[in-house]
Amino acid sequence: MTEKSQTENHTALYGEHEKAGASFTDFGGWQMPLKYSSELAEHHAVRNAAGLFDLSHMGEVWVDGPDAAAFLDYALAGKLSAVAVGKAKYSLICNADGGIVDDLISYRRSETNYLVVPNAGNAATVAALLAERAAGFDATVRDASAETSLIAVQGPEAEAILLTLVPEAQHELVTGLKYYAAVEVGINGQQLLLARTGYTGEDGFEIYLPNADAPALWQALLEKGTPHGLIPAGLAARDSLRLEAGMPLYGNELSTEGHAYSAGLGPVVSLAKESDFVGKAALAAIKESGAGVTTGRKLVGLKGVGRRAARGHYSVLKDGATIGEVTSGQPSPTLGYPVALAYVDVEHAGLGTQVDVDLRGKAEPFEVVALPFYKRQK
Amino acid sequence: MSKVAAELKYSAEHEWIASDGAGPTTVGVSAVAADALGDIVYVDLPEVGATITAGETCGEIESTKSVSDLYAPVTGEVTEVNTAMVEDPAVVNADPYGAGWLFKVAVASEGPLLTAAEYAAANGGEL
Structure with a gap:
C-alpha cells in the first residue's frame, strides 16, 4: 500500500x-x-x-500509448476499449480476489489516451497499481493528481x-x-x-x-x-x-472486502470481455455462486418509517435477529424522511420488506425500497 | 463573534442553563455544540413530569451528519418542553440561546457547571 x-x-x-x-x-x-x-x-x-x-482531492491519472485501451481492459473490470472517444465510463479496479480497490470514472480523450479519476484516498494506490499492471503493455501511466x-x-x-x-x-x-x-x-x-x-x-x-x-x-x-x-x-x-441519488461511496459501501455483485454493480463487470482482467476468474466464480442474488448479502435502500435516522454500522434486524448492516444513512433533506444504504441478507432484500434498524438499542422500523431514493425530473 | 453567552452557566457536555433564581431553569445547547453538530433535524427530549439526573443522558439531538446524547446539566423535574423547537429543530442552530431552548426544569440540584469564561476557555474560544 x-x-x-x-x-x-x-x-x-x-x-x-x-x-x-x-x-x-x-x-x-x-x-x-x-x-x-x-x-x-x-x-x-x-x-x-x-x-x-x-x-x-480526487485523483487524475493519465494513461497514454498505443496499448492504452487494451491495458485498461486488463487493469479495470469494465470494457474500456469499447468507450467512444469523448465519452466516459464508470468502472471498478479490483484485486485478484475480486475485491474492490476503488470505483472510478475513465474518460477516453483519444484512441490512445484516457484520463482515469480515482477517489482521493485511493489515488496513490490506484496510480501505483495501474503502473504495476501496465507491465508488458505499450502504455504509460502518469499520476497528475498533485x-x-x-x-x-x-x-x-x-x-x-x-x-x-x-x-x-x-x-x-x-x-x-x-x-x-x-x-x-x-x-x-x-x-x-x-x-x-x-x-x-x-x-x-x-x-x-x-x-x-x-x-x-x-x-x-x-x-x-x-x-x-x-x-x-x-x-x-x-x-x-x-x-x-443512491450512489455508493468508497469506504462506506465499497471496499476490498466486498465485491461488485453484492454492491449491485454486476453490470459494471464485463465478464464477456474476451481478454483477461485482474479479478476476472474470482468474479466469475462469485457470480456463479449467486452471491448478492441467491446467497450472501446485497446492498439495498432503506426508508425510515419514523423520524430517527439510521447511521453507518448500525445493525439491521428482522424479528430481533441481525440480518445486515447499515453503510450510510441520514435524514434525507429533499424527501423529508430517513434514508440509508445497507447490506442485508438476500432473503430479506426484496422491495417492501419490513425490517428494523437498531438505533442505539431501540428497534426502529424501516422498509426496503428501490434505489435511487431521489430521481430528478427531466 | 462569541459563541458563548456570558450570562449563562454550562455543562462540560455543552448544555447551558439559565436561572433567574425564582422560576424553573431553562436548558439548551450551546452555539459551540450546535455548530459542531451541523444542521439539527431531530431532538428527542424528556417528557414533562420526568425526573432527570445531572450527568445522565436525558435525550438525543440529531443533525444531518450525526447524533449525540443530551446530558442533563441539573437534577430535577421537567416542567415544560419547547414544542415549537421540536417541530422545527433548525431553530436550535439559528438561535441556540433564545428560541432554540430545549426544556425547563424545577431544579433540585445542579451538576458540575462551568462559568461562561471557563466554558469558553475549555472550547478554545473567548467570551
Whole structure:
C-alpha cells in the first residue's frame, strides 16, 4: 500500500474556502470544506439552483500509448476499449480476489489516451497499481493528481452558469454535451476539459484544470453563479446528495472486502470481455455462486418509517435477529424522511420488506425500497 | 463573534442553563455544540413530569451528519418542553440561546457547571 501519511494536504482552493468561512474536515488525506454555512442550505441549493464544489482531492491519472485501451481492459473490470472517444465510463479496479480497490470514472480523450479519476484516498494506490499492471503493455501511466484541480458545478442552473464563461461560438459544445461525456472548451479564457458528470443526482459539470488557474475559475463561477442561486457546497452536502441519488461511496459501501455483485454493480463487470482482467476468474466464480442474488448479502435502500435516522454500522434486524448492516444513512433533506444504504441478507432484500434498524438499542422500523431514493425530473 | 453567552452557566457536555433564581431553569445547547453538530433535524427530549439526573443522558439531538446524547446539566423535574423547537429543530442552530431552548426544569440540584469564561476557555474560544 502506498498510503499517504500526511493528512494536511490543501487543495489550490483552500484559501477560497477560508475566505468563504468554511469548516474543514479531513477526507482521504485532505483538508476539505465540510460546509460553508448550512449543509442543508447547500444541499437544497444543488437540488433547486446550483452548488459549487472543490473536488481537487480526487485523483487524475493519465494513461497514454498505443496499448492504452487494451491495458485498461486488463487493469479495470469494465470494457474500456469499447468507450467512444469523448465519452466516459464508470468502472471498478479490483484485486485478484475480486475485491474492490476503488470505483472510478475513465474518460477516453483519444484512441490512445484516457484520463482515469480515482477517489482521493485511493489515488496513490490506484496510480501505483495501474503502473504495476501496465507491465508488458505499450502504455504509460502518469499520476497528475498533485497538479490538477477539479471544480464541479452541479444543479439545474449549472448549464446556464457555465455558459456565462464560455464564448458564444462554443455554447453548442456545452449544451450538446451528453451525460458521461467530456469536451475541451474555452472556459473563463482557457481551454479546459469539461465533463458532464457528477455525484449529486442533478445535471452538472466537472472541470479539470491546472492548480494555478483554479482560484480564478472558482471566483468567476461564484460571481456568475450567485445571481442564479449558486452557493459553494461542502462534503456534507455532497454526501447527502449522493446518498439520495443512491450512489455508493468508497469506504462506506465499497471496499476490498466486498465485491461488485453484492454492491449491485454486476453490470459494471464485463465478464464477456474476451481478454483477461485482474479479478476476472474470482468474479466469475462469485457470480456463479449467486452471491448478492441467491446467497450472501446485497446492498439495498432503506426508508425510515419514523423520524430517527439510521447511521453507518448500525445493525439491521428482522424479528430481533441481525440480518445486515447499515453503510450510510441520514435524514434525507429533499424527501423529508430517513434514508440509508445497507447490506442485508438476500432473503430479506426484496422491495417492501419490513425490517428494523437498531438505533442505539431501540428497534426502529424501516422498509426496503428501490434505489435511487431521489430521481430528478427531466 | 462569541459563541458563548456570558450570562449563562454550562455543562462540560455543552448544555447551558439559565436561572433567574425564582422560576424553573431553562436548558439548551450551546452555539459551540450546535455548530459542531451541523444542521439539527431531530431532538428527542424528556417528557414533562420526568425526573432527570445531572450527568445522565436525558435525550438525543440529531443533525444531518450525526447524533449525540443530551446530558442533563441539573437534577430535577421537567416542567415544560419547547414544542415549537421540536417541530422545527433548525431553530436550535439559528438561535441556540433564545428560541432554540430545549426544556425547563424545577431544579433540585445542579451538576458540575462551568462559568461562561471557563466554558469558553475549555472550547478554545473567548467570551
